[in-house]
Amino acid sequence: MEKKQRIGVYICHCGGNISDYVDVSQIKDIVKGLDGVVVAKNVMFACADSNQKEMVNDIVDQKLDGIVVASCSPKLHLHTFRNVAIRAGLNPYNYTQVNIREQCSWAHSDTPSEASEKAAGLILAGINRVSHSEALENIEVSSTRAAVVIGAGVSGMRAAIGLSQMGNQVYLIEKEYKPGGHIARWGEMFMDGKTGDEIISALLTKVKSDKNITLFTNAGIGKVSGSLGNFDVEVRISDEILNLKVGAILVTTGYDHYQPAIGEYGYGELSNVITLPEFRELLNNCGDTLNYQNKKVNSIAFIYCVGMRQTKGENKYCSRVCCTTAIHSSLLVHNKFKSVLVYHLYRDIRTYGKQEVLYEQSSKNGDIYLKFDEKIPPKVSNSKHRLLIQVKDELTRKQDLELETDLVVLVTGLVPGKDTAELAGKLKIPVGNDKFFNEIHPKLRPVETVINGVFIGGSCQGPKNITESVQSAMAATVKINALTKNPTIQLEPVIARVNFDTCVWCGKCAEVCEYDAVHPLEMYGKTVASVNEAVCKGCGICAPVCPNDAIDIAQYSNAEIEGMIDGFSEKVELKESAESEDEQSAVTGAEMKDQPQLWLRISASLQKESKTIPALVKELDVPANVLTYHLMTMNKYSLVEADGMDDSDEYYYYRLKNIQHDQN
Amino acid sequence: MGNQHTRPRILVFSTDKISDPGIDQAGLRKIHYSPSVYVISLPCSSGIKPRWIMHAFNQGFDGVFIAADGHECSYSSKCPEYTNMIIEESQRLMKEANISPKRIRMAAICSVCAEPFASHMANFTRILAELE
Ligand SMILES: Cc1cc2nc3c(=O)[nH]c(=O)nc-3n(C[C@H](O)[C@H](O)[C@H](O)COP(=O)(O)OP(=O)(O)OC[C@H]3O[C@@H](n4cnc5c(N)ncnc54)[C@H](O)[C@@H]3O)c2cc1C
Ligand code: SF4
Ligand code: SF4
Ligand code: SF4
Numbered sequence: 001m002e003k004k005q006r007i008g009v010y011i012c013h014c015g016g017n018i019s020d021y022v023d024v025s026q027i028k029d030i031v032k033g034l035d036g037v038v039v040a041k042n043v044m045f046a047c048a049d050s051n052q053k054e055m056v057n058d059i060v061d062q063k064l065d066g067i068v069v070a071s072c073s074p075k076l077h078l079h080t081f082r083n084v085a086i087r088a089g090l091n092p093y094n095y096t097q098v099n100i101r102e103q104c105s106w107a108h109s110d111t112p113s114e115a116s117e118k119a120a121g122l123i124l125a126g127i128n129r130v131s132h133s134e135a136l137e138n139i140e141v142s143s144t145r146a147a148v149v150i151g152a153g154v155s156g157m158r159a160a161i162g163l164s165q166m167g168n169q170v171y172l173i174e175k176e177y178k179p180g181g182h183i184a185r186w187g188e189m190f191m192d193g194k195t196g197d198e199i200i201s202a203l204l205t206k207v208k209s210d211k212n213i214t215l216f217t218n219a220g221i222g223k224v225s226g227s228l229g230n231f232d233v234e235v236r237i238s239d240e241i242l243n244l245k246v247g248a249i250l251v252t253t254g255y256d257h258y259q260p261a262i263g264e265y266g267y268g269e270l271s272n273v274i275t276l277p278e279f280r281e282l283l284n285n286c287g288d289t290l291n292y293q294n295k296k297v298n299s300i301a302f303i304y305c306v307g308m309r310q311t312k313g314e315n316k317y318c319s320r321v322c323c324t325t326a327i328h329s330s331l332l333v334h335n336k337f338k339s340v341l342v343y344h345l346y347r348d349i350r351t352y353g354k355q356e357v358l359y360e361q362s363s364k365n366g367d368i369y370l371k372f373d374e375k376i377p378p379k380v381s382n383s384k385h386r387l388l389i390q391v392k393d394e395l396t397r398k399q400d401l402e403l404e405t406d407l408v409v410l411v412t413g414l415v416p417g418k419d420t421a422e423l424a425g426k427l428k429i430p431v432g433n434d435k436f437f438n439e440i441h442p443k444l445r446p447v448e449t450v451i452n453g454v455f456i457g458g459s460c461q462g463p464k465n466i467t468e469s470v471q472s473a474m475a476a477t478v479k480i481n482a483l484t485k486n487p488t489i490q491l492e493p494v495i496a497r498v499n500f501d502t503c504v505w506c507g508k509c510a511e512v513c514e515y516d517a518v519h520p521l522e523m524y525g526k527t528v529a530s531v532n533e534a535v536c537k538g539c540g541i542c543a544p545v546c547p548n549d550a551i552d553i554a555q556y557s558n559a560e561i562e563g564m565i566d567g568f569s570e571k572v573e574l575k576e577s578a579e580s581e582d583e584q585s586a587v588t589g590a591e592m593k594d595q596p597q598l599w600l601r602i603s604a605s606l607q608k609e610s611k612t613i614p615a616l617v618k619e620l621d622v623p624a625n626v627l628t629y630h631l632m633t634m635n636k637y638s639l640v641e642a643d644g645m646d647d648s649d650e651y652y653y654y655r656l657k658n659i660q661h662d663q664n
Numbered sequence: 665m666g667n668q669h670t671r672p673r674i675l676v677f678s679t680d681k682i683s684d685p686g687i688d689q690a691g692l693r694k695i696h697y698s699p700s701v702y703v704i705s706l707p708c709s710s711g712i713k714p715r716w717i718m719h720a721f722n723q724g725f726d727g728v729f730i731a732a733d734g735h736e737c738s739y740s741s742k743c744p745e746y747t748n749m750i751i752e753e754s755q756r757l758m759k760e761a762n763i764s765p766k767r768i769r770m771a772a773i774c775s776v777c778a779e780p781f782a783s784h785m786a787n788f789t790r791i792l793a794e795l796e
Binding site for chain 1: 673675681682684685687688689690691692694695696697699700702703704706707708710711712713714715716719720723724725735736738739740741742743746749750753775
């Protein structure tokens with residue numbers, strides 16, 4: 001492939017975040033002389049709209065065939081600059097972002113001269129990469145405006161209603177005869193005081209009356225094939241098999257309760273030891289007296305973290321919701337039966353956010369909290385007609401205490417639903433170390449899985465209370481709708497490609513591909529490997545196994561990666577101090593930073609109306625880069641904000657933030 | 665300036681969803697590591713070709729570090745296994761070229777592993793310096 005000949009390189013000051021440590025001006029001078037580079041500029045803020053506009057002009061006027069922006073992490077602005085390319089008619093994949101901030105100026109702020117050398121290497125690598133880059137087209141797939149939601153608990157039902165309201169056909173699949181999941185049996189729920197039954201009944205009424213939603217109960221998922229936009233999902237209801245075509249799949253199959261082993265704190269051996277879910281059913285169904293096995297309960301001990309946070313066992317994680325559910329249960333006891341004495345034998349209390357109020361209320365009720373160590377758990381045994389509990393209390397000088405209670409409630413945590421592994425296999429979605437379904441990233445992509453079009457929500461992802469469950473399920477509905485709302489979906493072309501000349505169909509790539517994306521194809525009288533674009537995840541696992549080096553991933557070709565390595569290795573001679581001066585570097589640091597007057601002038605000017613950068617430059621008579629620097633800094637400190645684009649769609653208007661014009 | 669190659673040069677292969685954010689975070693928090701560390705990010709460490717590793721050595725890199733997702737890899741549960749196979753194949757090629765197998769290392773680096781990344785770099789830099 002021909003190397004790019006007309007590359008534009010933009011090296012960003014990022015205010016001073018980069019240029020305080022990296023000699024951006026010298027690097028620009030070095031880059032300027034390189035073969036194939038026709039534009040090299042320092043910019044104060046690459047992301048500022050004024051610079052984006054300038055880039056668009058450069059691309060068009062100079063007929064650039066590739067651009068490099070050396071600035072912050074691509075995690076922040078990859079799409080910003082891809083869009084610049086698109087606006088200028090350049091293929092967005094002929095753009096490369098080089099991270100000289102997070103991975104250079106900031107990481108090496110202790111050694112500025114070496115940071116400059118490294119930045120130069122990184123930028124040369126970026127230029128090499130872009131010069132080998134290919135113009136790629138997004139993959140376009142058609143989409144069905146319908147979704148399957150698996151599991152009709154509170155998360156699944158709420159999500160189904162949400163999806164329907166956004167205009168999707170929804171098939172809600174519940175394996176039990178009765179939808180609703182766990183909460184319907186447990187009476188009042190925190191934090192809003194409604195009963196589980198009320199919450200579920202209200203949702204179910206809506207689900208049943210919604211003509212876009214079809215609810216299948218006693219149903220399960222069979223074979224799943226196809227991909228984003230066009231999944232074929234088999235639904236099994238008794239002996240019947242139904243085939244559905246949907247654009248996306250949402251998994252909301254919830255959790256199961258940890259089941260204590262026989263003998264664990266006396267469970268299964270001592271009759272008055274029960275689990276928290278069992279206790280909640282007891283409490284919900286009892287009348288005016290709290291009886292267990294026909295005996296009045298005057299005292300209860302909750303033992304926390306049962307089956308959870310095990311240093312040695314299976315479940316290493318904290319199940320997050322059980323502390324609050326136990327404390328909330330003790331409040332429910334007190335509300336109905338004031339005289340019952342409650343002990344809480346805990347390891348740590350995790351009542352985060354507003355749930356802390358419940359903890360405080362329980363302490364005010366006179367509940368007794370005793371902290372034990374995992375290594376010395378409480379012992380439960382029979383004592384005449386009650387239970388004897390021996391516990392070493394960490395908070396009262398590790399005293400050995402003995403309590404007698406009528407009932408011991410084991411605060412069992414939430415564990416993955418028992419169908420998780422099977423469903424994970426059918427949908428090809430991963431589970432995490434905790435064996436719950438795994439999202440791509442807990443913060444950045446919290447409801448997406450590696451399989452495009454398959455989403456997870458609610459407590460099947462890990463222990464969550466109702467609010468958190470519904471929030472995550474609703475987040476998934478929005479993601480799904482964004483995919484299904486258009487008749488076609490654009491996918492980033494990070495996919496495997498086969499060189500048909502060198503492939504000899506040995507099948508090794510197909511063997512390692514876990515997504516079944518590679519199949520043999522007859523071509524020019526021989527068999528070669530062919531990749532299904534809609535299914536390939538672009539993981540690249542197939543590439544190193546090919547004996548003929550006949551398969552690679554778009555954007556990660558040998559030429560691109562080895563070109564980067566060459567760029568890192570090029571020797572650059574940087575002088576100790578920058579001698580090169582140009583219109584950008586002529587602006588001294590002092591001029592940039594010590595301009596409090598200019599902030600006041602900008603503020604005064606924006607008092608009356610919103611203005612664009614060119615308008616402010618003209619009015620205040622300061623160089624554009626100085627004004628941009630200060631305006632962006634004011635933006636960073638939330639003094640100003642963008643206020644829409646101008647008529648020509650070129651510049652943002654800026655306005656002062658939070659000014660109240662009329663104060664009565 | 666001009667003090668290139670005084671510190672061992674390390675090429676890091678990171679993963680763009682999991683370990684690269686961890687490396688970014690080291691910078692964000694100004695946790696310093698050797699400026700002779702260069703990062704290339706890929707979708708998955710199981711996609712690294714041994715020829716790229718050899719290319720790095722031929723271009724004067726002193727060590728190659730694979731910042732993998734380990735068991736957190738969202739593509740394949742066998743990722744650690746595959747990455748290991750790539751390392752083994754590379755070490756075979758390195759042996760042929762008379763390069764010490766100690767010049768390649770792998771560790772799981774996740775999106776919050778800022779300190780672990782910096783300490784891996786310090787450690788590897790020291791090991792490579794001793795090899796010289
Ligand atoms: C004792 C206790 C008390 C609690 N109290 C509160 C409280 O007061 N307030 C609060 O906010 N939270 C509380 N919680 C947490 C609450 O239970 C969860 O947040 C909530 O149940 C999560 O809902 P979900 O829909 O995600 O899962 P679930 O309620 O588990 O529902 C999942 C649904 O999916 C179905 N399903 C599973 N597998 C399949 C399959 N393969 N195919 C089809 N369908 C399937 C199940 O049958 C079920 O209907 C409590 C938890 C416990 C243990
Ligand atoms: S939420 Fe509380 S009871 Fe549950 S595992 Fe965590 S610390 Fe233990
Ligand atoms: S491993 Fe290489 S040669 Fe073998 S089938 Fe795949 S692409 Fe063709
Ligand atoms: S890149 Fe991954 S998903 Fe695509 S064909 Fe190769 S192994 Fe399969």
